[in-house]
Amino acid sequence: AFRLFSLHLPIRERFAHPEKTRFLFEAFADRRMPFVVEFAVAQLGNQVRALIGVPYAREKMLGAVVHNLWPAAELNLTAINPLASAAVVAGAFLAEINAARPSSFLTLMNQFAKIEYAGESMTLQIVVKPQSRADFSVSLRIAAGAGTMLRARALVSSFSKAADGLRMKSMSHPKFSHEFIHARFNPASSFRASPASLAARFYL
Numbered sequence: 001a002f003r004l005f006s007l008h009l010p011i012r013e014r015f016a017h018p019e020k021t022r023f024l025f026e027a028f029a030d031r032r033m034p035f036v037v038e039f040a041v042a043q044l045g046n047q048v049r050a051l052i053g054v055p056y057a058r059e060k061m062l063g064a065v066v067h068n069l070w071p072a073a074e075l076n077l078t079a080i081n082p083l084a085s086a087a088v089v090a091g092a093f094l095a096e097i098n099a100a101r102p103s104s105f106l107t108l109m110n111q112f113a114k115i116e117y118a119g120e121s122m123t124l125q126i127v128v129k130p131q132s133r134a135d136f137s138v139s140l141r142i143a144a145g146a147g148t149m150l151r152a153r154a155l156v157s158s159f160s161k162a163a164d165g166l167r168m169k170s171m172s173h174p175k176f177s178h179e180f181i182h183a184r185f186n187p188a189s190s191f192r193a194s195p196a197s198l199a200a201r202f203y204l
Helices: 018-030 059-069 105-114 149-162 195-201
Strands: 002-008 035-041 049-055 074-077 088-096 121-132 135-146 166-168 191-193
Touching: 002 035, 002 059, 018 059, 018 121, 018 195, 035 105, 049 059, 059 074, 088 149, 105 121, 105 149, 105 195, 121 149, 135 149, 135 195, 149 166, 191 195
Parallel strands: none
Antiparallel strands: 002 049, 002 074, 035 049, 035 121, 088 135, 088 166, 121 135, 135 191
């Protein structure tokens, strides 16, 4: 089980630090500690939020590392469910098919701008299991909420199409949106990555 924290950075520092993100990932890896990084938009007009999940009893370690890297950061425990207001939810795991051609981070973040109507939301979860300091097992999942299942599926599909080097696995349609707030590692679609390559693709 993970405890989820929202990470607030000054505007000039948001989504601008692959190197600092790599140091954060390596700090987790040094402790062989699984973790979650999530990017989410809970409703139309909201900015993309960054969240970090760590196992229970690791909050102090997370706070110390984050504030060492980003002194102005605010780290708050949250129970956010970005999909809570959606009428229906669709989601899918993403499997890596070409590590040599990853999408740029900004290309992926721009997909959140596809949210166009009230009640729509989207989240990208990166669940990581360190195998060693230089070797991670990574599971990616995208989920979207909307007023209709057709629209929710379209949001998920548009994200997967923009994700070069990744391929969408079969889409799922849970009855309750809260099923998606629990980060889940999926071995069937997981892939291996180094802290540097993961931070180059998804950074804070």
